[in-house]
Structure formats: structure tokens, C-alpha cells
Amino acid sequence: MNVLVIGNGGREHAILLALRKSKRVEKLYCMKGNAGTARIAENVDVDYMNVAAVTEYAAAHPEIDYYVVTPDDPLAIGLVDALESMGKRCFGPRRNAAVIESSKAFAKQLMKKYKIPTAEYEIFDDYDKALAYVKSHGAPIVLKADGLALGKGVLVCQTTEQAEEGLKEIMLDKAFGAAGNKIVIEECLKGLKYNPGEEVSVLAFTDGKTIVPMITSCDHKRAYDGDKGLNTGGMGTFSPCPFWNKKLEKQVLKKIMIPTMKAMNAEGRTFKGCLYFGLMRTDKGMKVVEYNSRFGDPETQVVLPMLKTDLMDIFEAVTEERLADINIEWEDGACVCVVLASGGYPVSYKKGMPITIGDVGEDVTLIHAGTAIKDGQLVTNGGRVLDVVAKGADINEARAKAYEAVGKISWENMSFRNDIGLKYREG
Ligand SMILES: Nc1ncnc2c1ncn2[C@@H]1O[C@H](COP(=O)(O)OP(=O)(O)O)[C@@H](O)[C@H]1O
Ligand SMILES: [Mg+2]
Numbered sequence: 001m002n003v004l005v006i007g008n009g010g011r012e013h014a015i016l017l018a019l020r021k022s023k024r025v026e027k028l029y030c031m032k033g034n035a036g037t038a039r040i041a042e043n044v045d046v047d048y049m050n051v052a053a054v055t056e057y058a059a060a061h062p063e064i065d066y067y068v069v070t071p072d073d074p075l076a077i078g079l080v081d082a083l084e085s086m087g088k089r090c091f092g093p094r095r096n097a098a099v100i101e102s103s104k105a106f107a108k109q110l111m112k113k114y115k116i117p118t119a120e121y122e123i124f125d126d127y128d129k130a131l132a133y134v135k136s137h138g139a140p141i142v143l144k145a146d147g148l149a150l151g152k153g154v155l156v157c158q159t160t161e162q163a164e165e166g167l168k169e170i171m172l173d174k175a176f177g178a179a180g181n182k183i184v185i186e187e188c189l190k191g192l193k194y195n196p197g198e199e200v201s202v203l204a205f206t207d208g209k210t211i212v213p214m215i216t217s218c219d220h221k222r223a224y225d226g227d228k229g230l231n232t233g234g235m236g237t238f239s240p241c242p243f244w245n246k247k248l249e250k251q252v253l254k255k256i257m258i259p260t261m262k263a264m265n266a267e268g269r270t271f272k273g274c275l276y277f278g279l280m281r282t283d284k285g286m287k288v289v290e291y292n293s294r295f296g297d298p299e300t301q302v303v304l305p306m307l308k309t310d311l312m313d314i315f316e317a318v319t320e321e322r323l324a325d326i327n328i329e330w331e332d333g334a335c336v337c338v339v340l341a342s343g344g345y346p347v348s349y350k351k352g353m354p355i356t357i358g359d360v361g362e363d364v365t366l367i368h369a370g371t372a373i374k375d376g377q378l379v380t381n382g383g384r385v386l387d388v389v390a391k392g393a394d395i396n397e398a399r400a401k402a403y404e405a406v407g408k409i410s411w412e413n414m415s416f417r418n419d420i421g422l423k424y425r426e427g
Contacts, residue, residue, distance in 0.1 A: 001312065002063055004029035005041070006048045006079070007070040010339075010369035010387040011297035013037050015068060015311070017365065018304040022312035029064060031057075035378055036368020048074050051082045058088055068092065068315065070294050072148055076102035091315045093293050097264060097271040101293040104184045105146045111288060114263035116256055118288045119186040127171045130183055134163045140188035145170050147179030151221075151233055156188060156196065189282045189289075197280040198424055199289065200241040201299045204257060204277065205314055207323040208270040211261045213249060215306055215330050216241040217299045218423055223346060225419045232346045233384055236420030238336045238395055239302040243281060243424055252279065252286055260291070272318055301367050301387050302335040331391070336398040336421045338388045338406055339369070343413030345383035350413070353380040358408035363401050365389045366409075380411055395421045 001024050005012050013036045019025050020040050031054070033043035046057050048071075058064065069079050069092035078095035092098075099106050111118040119142070124130035134141060139160045145153030153176045157163035170180040191197030203214045217239040223229030256277060264271045276292035276299075295303075304311065308329040317326045342349035351370075355378045360366060367389055370382020388405050392398030399421045406416060 001025055001065040002027040002029070003066045003068065003312070004031060004044065004064050005037075005068045005070065006031045006054075006074060008032055008034055008370075009071075009297055010367045010384065011295055011300040012070055013367045013369070014301045014304050014387075014389075015070065015295065016041050017367070018307060018311040019068075022310045024310070024312050034368045034381065035371040035373050036366070038373070048079065049077065051077060051079055054079060055082050055086055058083060058086060065089065066091070066312075066315070066319075072098070072101055072292065072294055075293050076148060089316075089319050091273055091318060093271050093273045093275075097269045097273075098293040099269070100264065100271065100275070100291045102148050103146055103182075104144045104290065105182050107288075107291050108184055108186075110260075110263050110267070114259055114266075116259050116263065116288060117285060119189050121184050121186040123182060123184055124171075125182045127167070130167055130171060130185065131164065133185055134160065134167055137185075139163055142186040142188050143167060143170060144184040144186065145176045145180040146182035146184060147176070149176035149179045152176065152231060153179055189280050189287060192281055192283055193426065194424075197282040197287075198243060200244060200279050200281070201237075201296055202252065202257075202277045202279060203295060203299060203303060204275050205273075205318055205323060205328070206261055206275050207272050207318045207321045208261065208265060209321055210323040211253070211257050211275070212323060212328055213253065213257065214303050214328075215239050216244045217296075217302050218242075219296070219299060220417060220420055220423065223341075223415075223417075225417050230346055232341070234296075234298045235339045235341065235417045236337055237298045237302045238398070238421040238423075239299075239306065239334060241424070242395075242426075248286065252277070256286065256288060260288075272321075298337050298339060298369075298384075298387055301337040301389050305335050305365065305389060305391060306331045306333070333391055333393050334395045334398045335389065335391045336395060336402045337367075338402045338416055338420050339384050340386040340388060340406065340409060340414055340416050341384050342370075342380050342382070343415045345415065349383055351379070351381050353411040353413070354378070355380060355385070355411045356409065360388070360405035360408050361401070363390055363392075364405040366405075385411075385414075 028041035390401035
């Protein structure tokens with residue numbers, strides 16, 4: 001089979017690396033890809049947000065048998081629908097199911113209707129009513145722009161003043177554009193040991209009939225050590241989550257994952273693909289913080305390297321709705337991903353810095369997030385540049401290997417966190 005993966009980042013490189021291990025995959029393509037994906041796939045220079053351009057490309061390339069649509073934005077505009085309507089086989093939800101991520105208001109209403117545990121909330125499209133609610137409710141309180149906002153549309157407000165300011169930014173100043181036409185205002189969840197509560201990401205394969213959780217992971221969203229600085233796309237991840245266990249998995253499957261799959265079916269929005277559950281352990285049990293309609297970045301970078309089963313077999317089983325027949329197996333041990341970023345990220349940073357890479361050893365995989373080749377030289381081409389991924393018997397061993405490799409990589413003003421994998425140590 002010839003397979004094309006849509007997207008440009010570390011997540012797509014990780015998916016390509018997993019597909020490359022498949023016995024059945026012949027040639028890989030990546031639209032548009034980066035310098036890392038170019039090593040194992042043919043990069044295709046087509047704008048994937050231009051649906052007509054993608055379908056035109058697909059029509060001209062009948063040799064491509066399967067499309068994997070990964071980023072949230074092409075899913076939200078219906079790229080899978082467009083490819084399927086021309087007879088192409090795809091991995092990824094249709095537009096009417098991708099709404100579980102692209103509208104936070106939709107996701108909250110779904111959870112309320114089907115009694116899936118989540119934070120209490122109200123939805124507003126009127127600024128004055130939202131403001132009155134914030135004033136009467138007080139802090140702490142959480143504001144969420146309804147639409148896709150590059151992971152920046154959520155404000156956890158510790159004071160009422162912060163919340164009033166945030167409300168103005170989202171609803172009046174339109175800091176996130178039309179994503180802020182509607183707003184979800186939520187109760188701030190409390191954790192068992194930490195505040196806010198302990199978070200875990202659980203990605204799951206689902207074909208609408210069966211849902212199979214992958215191994216768990218945790219991410220580090222803030223720019224600097226000790227969770228200081230601004231929110232980023234993610235500065236690192238590790239797997240598995242320290243407080244996860246079989247009992248919790250059973251409970252989450254029963255109370256959250258299966259009910260979500262069934263709810264989407266009942267709404268006529270069957271979800272096929274990778275459904276991502278952003279969960280929080282709270283003083284009142286496990287709750288859903290959000291859904292994503294796709295693989296997470298950089299969660300995928302620590303999950304897929306542990307997959308023993310052929311990923312292409314799983315993708316096809318999802319497409320053909322026979323996921324129940326597949327036995328999905330994972331390696332024991334742990335995996336850590338340290339993100340190397342451009343200094344100044346996520347605010348402002350330079351691109352085009354030459355990257356030097358020494359011998360990182362065999363146990364480490366370098367996944368490319370934002371790289372390019374300029375005059376034959378590997379250079380930085382984004383905020384998040386490289387993902388250093390290492391496996392080990394446990395998190396400590398994986399961490400040690402990853403950070404040893406980090407020491408062999410450099411460019412002007414490279415930045416990273418030193419504390420990836422140290423979260424939730426007490427379990
Ligand atoms: N109700 C809540 N209570 C406390 N913290 C929250 C709540 N909702 C979200 N958060 C925090 O904000 C982060 C971002 O929220 P999320 O809904 O995942 O949006 P997105 O990932 O689209 O930015 C979460 O990872 C969590 O740390
Ligand atoms: Mg999130």
C-alpha cells in the first residue's frame with residue numbers, strides 16, 4: 001500500500017515512523033511534511049487546508065491507496081468527507097464527528113445530555129450575560145472559546161478581574177477570531193493531590209463499534225521548568241501516566257469512553273479514527289476536560305513507539321469497522337519525549353538557525369517538528385523544532401537517555417525543559 005499522511009509536525013513524523021514498520025506499506029507520502037519526514041516519505045507541497053487542491057492531487061495520484069488526516073483544522077473543514085466522497089480510503093473522522101473537538105460547546109452539551117462526567121458549565125453567545133454570570137459566580141473560573149484556537153483559547157482564571165478581562169479579550173476583542181463568538185464558562189476542577197487536578201491523555205482507536213484505549217501519556221504545556229511561563233503546544237510528554245492503572249482504565253472505559261462512542265452514534269455522528277480523551281483526576285473522580293478528534297502532539301511521539309501491532313492493520317480495521325477483530329499490543333516500559341524549541345517560543349523566535357546533531361545513540365529517535373533544509377543544511381523552521389524520544393525500562397531510564405541525547409544537539413538559542421517526566425511522581 002502507498003499511504004499519504006497529512007500534516008507537518010512531530011506527530012506526523014511519528015505516525016510515518018510507525019507506518020514504516022508495517023509489512024504492508026510500500027511507499028509513504030507526507031503533505032506537506034518537514035526535513036524529517038522527507039527522509040522516510042515523499043513530501044508533497046500542497047496546502048492541505050485547500051480542499052479542492054487536495055482532491056485534485058488525489059485524483060491525479062491513483063497510486064495512493066490510503067490517506068491519514070491528522071491535524072484538527074483539515075478535519076474540521078471536512079477533508080475526510082471530501083476524500084471519501086471520491087472513493088478514497090481514510091483514517092480520521094468526518095466533519096460532523098470532528099465537531100467533538102472543533103466546538104467545545106458541542107462537546108459540553110454532548111456530555112451533559114449523555115451524563116458523561118465533566119465540569120459544570122454554562123454557554124453564552126452574549127457578552128453582557130456572560131459578564132453577569134462571571135460576576136455572580138466569581139473565581140476561580142475557567143473560560144473557553146468555543147472554536148479551535150491553537151490551544152490558546154482556554155483561560156483558567158484565579159480572580160474575578162482576570163475572568164472579566166479574559167471575557168472581554170475573547171468575546172469583544174476577538175483575540176481568537178470567530179472561535180470566540182460563543183464561550184463556555186466552567187467550574188474550576190480541583191484535584192486529589194494537585195490543583196488544578198492531575199491530567200492524563202488517553203488516545204483511543206475507534207471504529208464506532210469498538211473503542212480501544214492506547215497506553216496513557218502526560219504532557220507539559222508550559223514553556224519553562226516547574227510549569228512556569230506561557231502555555232505552548234507542548235514541551236514534552238511521557239508514557240505511561242504514573243497514576244494510571246487497570247482499575248482506572250476499566251472505570252474510564254465504562255463511564256467515559258464507551259458512553260462517548262455511543263453518544264456520537266446516537267447523534268448520527270459516528271466517530272471513526274483516533275479519539276483523544278483529555279482527562280482530569282478530581283476530588284469527585286475522573287472527568288473529561290476536553291476531547292480531541294485526532295492524535296495529540298506531542299503525545300503521539302511517546303505512544304506510537306510503544307506499539308507492537310502493525311499500525312496499518314489497525315488503521316484499515318477502523319476504516320472497515322472490524323476493530324474488534326484486532327489484538328492491539330504494547331511494549332512494557334516507558335517512553336519520554338523532550339521537545340527542543342527555538343529560544344523565545346511561544347512568543348517570538350528566529351527561524352533558519354543551523355542545527356548541529358552529534359551521535360545520539362541507537363536507543364534515541366529524533367523526530368522532526370519544525371525543520372527544513374536550506375542550502376543542504378538542516379535548519380530550524382518553527383517554534384518547536386525537534387522531539388528527542390527515548391524508551392527505557394522505566395521513566396527514569398528513558399529520561400536519562402533522552403537528556404543525554406539532548407546534550408548532543410544544539411543551535412543558537414535552543415531551549416527545552418529539564419523536568420520532562422517528573423510530574424505526578426507520587427502517583
Ligand atoms: N474546568 C477546568 N478546571 C481546571 N482546569 C481546567 C479546566 N478546563 C481546562 N483546564 C486546564 O486548561 C487546559 C486547557 O484546556 P482544554 O479544555 O484542554 O483546551 P485546549 O487544549 O483546547 O486549550 C487543560 O489542560 C487544563 O490544564
Ligand atoms: Mg487540552
